[in-house]
Amino acid sequence: MAHGARGGRSGGRPTLEEVAARAGVGRGTVSRVINGSPRVSEATRAAVEAAVAELGYVPNTAARALAANRTDxxxxxxxxxxxxxxxxxxxxxxxxxxxxxxxxxxxxxxxxxxxxxxxxxxxxxxxxxxxxxxxxxxxxxxxxxxxxxxxxxxxxxxxxxxxxxxxxxxxxxSDNYAGARQAVEHLLSRGRTRIAHITGRLDVYGAQRRVEGYRDALREAGHQVDETLIEPGDFTEEGGRRAMTALLERCPDLDAVFAGSDVTAAGARQVLREAGRRIPDDVSLVGYDDSAIARHMDPPLTSVRQPIQxxxxxxxxxxxxxxxxxxxxxxxxxxxxxxxxxxxxxxxxxx
Amino acid sequence: MAHGARGGRSGGRPTLEEVAARAGVGRGTVSRVINGSPRVSEATRAAVEAAVAELGYVPNTAARALAANRTDxxxxxxxxxxxxxxxxxxxxxxxxxxxxxxxxxxxxxxxxxxxxxxxxxxxxxxxxxxxxxxxxxxxxxxxxxxxxxxxxxxxxxxxxxxxxxxxxxxxxxSDNYAGARQAVEHLLSRGRTRIAHITGRLDVYGAQRRVEGYRDALREAGHQVDETLIEPGDFTEEGGRRAMTALLERCPDLDAVFAGSDVTAAGARQVLREAGRRIPDDVSLVGYDDSAIARHMDPPLTSVRQPIQxxxxxxxxxxxxxxxxxxxxxxxxxxxxxxxxxxxxxxxxxx
DNA sequence: ATCACTTGTGGGAGCGCTCCCACAGTACCT
DNA sequence: AGGTACTGTGGGAGCGCTCCCACAAGTGAT
CATH class of the missing domain: 3.40.50.2300 (Response regulator)
Structure with a gap:
């Protein structure tokens, strides 16, 4: 294809220059209109907008990116x-x-x-x-x-x-520390005292903060923190199963679980059910995120809502x-x- | 910022031209090397590649898109x-x-x-x-x-x-017609005769083809097609529940269900279970897609695998x-x- | 009247690349 | 010897935009 014909002067996409010609103004003015600059008179703006509409002009993103050094x-x-x-x-x-x-x-x-x-x-x-x-x-x-x-x-x-x-x-x-406190304080208010915590990935700072919230809530309520009730998880369902299995073995007397995510809680619930523990009768369960699965679980899961959207x-x-x-x-x-x-x-x- | 300084001649990203200067060749040659053209001698190619590596050159996508009229x-x-x-x-x-x-x-x-x-x-x-x-x-x-x-x-x-x-x-x-036939022939071979079909969205051509496969498989096995056993669905779980409810009411004697998708089958299974029908003892269930949920269902779901990936x-x-x-x-x-x-x-x- | 701004506008230069033409050099025919 | 072909290379022109300078025209203070 001949070089000069590349853009296809006829039939191709209209350029800013063609819009300018049609509106009877200069290139700069069209550019200003397109980019919403205030430095354009009302009459000119209207003329340019009409030309844009008539020609069906759409700016060329690549050219703009090259000239303005941004990609949008x-x-x-x-x-x-x-x-x-x-x-x-x-x-x-x-x-x-x-x-x-x-x-x-x-x-x-x-x-x-x-x-x-x-x-x-x-x-x-x-x-x-x-x-x-x-x-x-x-x-x-x-x-x-x-x-x-x-x-x-x-x-x-x-x-x-x-x-x-x-x-x-x-x-x-979100306020991970406060969220964890809300969960634990809620469980305490329900009369639970042996509250386990399946953490999130501990290389995620928010997961650490939740552990701190968990500890402080217990302490301030006058309980001692039993480190054996804390089991690391990784936010996944499989991790929840693993952690719950370990917890049940280590602390069969636990009466509540605060899980690092709803998905983790789902994993924990499965293990609890298989172990014959009823929820919430024997063990209370609280998740984190309040995602869609919390509502659909059986029983529906109490959860700490983060405003993720x-x-x-x-x-x-x-x-x-x-x-x-x-x-x-x-x-x-x-x-x-x-x-x-x-x-x-x-x-x-x-x- | 002054116009000439925009790219930042010093410290900014290296350009093709700078690579060319460094390698002691022309711009065109560097472009050919970058784009893998065969019309470059080995020695030149090596020199250019060295310069590219030394300078840490990465082509500017916007410039390329503008000049070549493509976006990659x-x-x-x-x-x-x-x-x-x-x-x-x-x-x-x-x-x-x-x-x-x-x-x-x-x-x-x-x-x-x-x-x-x-x-x-x-x-x-x-x-x-x-x-x-x-x-x-x-x-x-x-x-x-x-x-x-x-x-x-x-x-x-x-x-x-x-x-x-x-x-x-x-x-x-995928071959929707043949897939549906596989499903129905399988159910027939299991001795099922009252085989229902929950379709996919019928404004999707593939879903229509599956209905045709369903019909032809029954006919060729010498069965008459009972239109009341065909209920429209929409590929969703909720659609599966709705369709299954309608089918159970209309044809309580059905002994198998071929669902338009695994998700639909999951919805159907829930309704079947609530109606006290055992799977597969009372009703056989076959899905479509062989997605992850098919393996995780209870009981695991027979399904027509489409090679989606x-x-x-x-x-x-x-x-x-x-x-x-x-x-x-x-x-x-x-x-x-x-x-x-x-x-x-x-x-x-x-x- | 002069100066100093402000507002609106046109158009040159340049962004970094690709494409293609031109051309030197070499190879292989007549 | 001349012709033809091919290989490898350099660099001009151009892609369509933005940015900025220049400048005309208007406004108001001096």
């Missing part, structure tokens, strides 16, 4: 295998919140899995090519190198769940601010960059 | 609400197959939901901007306008499941061919563009 895309990076993504409602809720907030904008969302080495290398390449303006990181473990890579590449990022108390990246999280929305807010506003960090209020949302105990029949 | 991205369009996407293993399996095939390439996959009007408008805008080189359409209903939009915009597309016997778009599907892979194959190879349709073999994969009956305890 952000990535939701899930450092987990796809299977976990689909198995755990946490992720789909998050995706929904993020998607909802993004429909208001021109931004495009990319879903990227980085569950194994191969995928991670691909992601690194992807980020190095600066194919996104910003990154949303969910479910990050304490020793994950991804955040460092991101700041090295100077790509704005927001993390769901800080990696530690001194997280430097902007983050959005809201968290997704707030992450987008933070990220878009971060992208728009690249002033030196000193002039930014750090206070606004660590968002913590309240949890709420949803009582159901399992406790 | 394809979209997986799901014309369903997100909730269905997460509830049905069909989609996640498909996504996995597609993703696997794509890791071999430089292509990027975008997941786009078009479950409501707002999302559909957004998608139309997106496609009009030609932000993807091609589209994968899954789960398309007979009257969906999306395929027409795509061909109007001249965007290559592949459809999973033709809309009719005379589908014009390239498609990949394989289907995803083949769709990518077709689409990449379609994108690479834009010769006039006449020179292309239409035969290669309608792929039908074999199904396989997986026998488990439910039948």
């Amino acid at each position: 895309a952000i990535a939701l990076v899930v450092p987990e295998p796809e299977t976990r993504f689909f198995a755990e409602p946490y992720f789909s809720d998050m995706l929904r919140g993020v998607g909802a907030e993004l429909t208001e904008t021109e931004m495009q969302l990319l879903l990227i899995f980085a569950g194994n080495d191969r995928e991670r290398r691909r992601l690194a390449q992807y980020l190095a090519a600066h194919r996104v303006d910003g990154v949303l990181l969910v479910s990050v473990h304490a020793d994950d190198p991804l955040p460092d890579l991101l700041s090295q590449l100077e790509i704005p990022a927001v993390i769901s769940g800080p990696r530690s108390a001194s997280e430097t990246l902007p983050s959005v999280d 809201e968290m997704g929305r707030r992450m987008i807010d933070l990220l878009l601010t971060e992208i728009a506003d690249r002033r030196p960090a000193a002039t930014r209020g750090l206070d606004r960059r660590q968002v913590v949302l309240a949890t709420e105990l949803v009582e159901r029949a399992s406790s | 991205a394809i979209a997986l369009v799901v014309p369903e609400p997100e909730t269905r996407f997460f509830a049905e293993p069909y989609f996640s399996d498909m996504l996995r197959g597609v993703g696997a095939e794509l890791t071999e390439t430089e292509m990027q996959l975008l997941l786009i939901f078009a479950g409501n009007d707002r999302e559909r408008r957004r998608l139309a805008q997106y496609l009009a901007a030609h932000r993807v080189d091609g589209v994968l359409l899954v789960s398309v209903h007979a009257d969906d306008p999306l395929p027409d939009l795509l061909s109007q915009l001249e965007i290559p597309a592949v459809i999973s499941g033709p809309r009719s016997a005379s589908e014009t778009l390239p498609s990949v599907d 394989e289907m995803g892979r083949r769709m990518i194959d077709l689409l990449l061919t379609e994108i690479a190879d834009r010769r006039p349709a006449a020179t292309r073999g239409l035969d290669r563009r309608q792929v039908v994969l074999a199904t396989e009956l997986v026998e488990r305890a439910s039948s």
